[in-house]
Amino acid sequence: MLKQFPFSNEQRANPRFGLDMPLRIHFQKGELILGRTVDISESGVSVMVSLEMGIGQQIELDFKLPCGPVNVHAIVKNKRAFRYGLEFLLTDKERTIIKRGCMDLSYRQTGNETAPA
Secondary structure, eight states: OOEEOTTOOOEESSOOEEOOOEEEEEETTSOEEEEEEEEEOSSEEEEEESSOOOTTOEEEEEEEETTEEEEEEEEEEEEETTEEEEEEEOOHHHHHHHHHHHHHHHHHHTTOSSOOO
């Protein structure tokens, strides 16, 4: 079943959750830029950065979820000004961590403290 993000007319397979956290983006050539997350879903994250990234570029991300720190790979899928849509490239273990983080955010944003274990 497709769900909609409350602020968009887009149809999405995974709901997005607000997440305003510092972010480190590592490039294959060793470059590092800092940014902030905007929202996250089980399949990707929206971020704000002040430097240019190319569509299709593969990157490594470091950020925090309520369940702990995250280090994952992603690909730049779209861009609007300084806001980028990144699609996760996840291992099964990373997918479990992201899913748990989204579940925690869902519960927190609906007024509950934590998701059931």
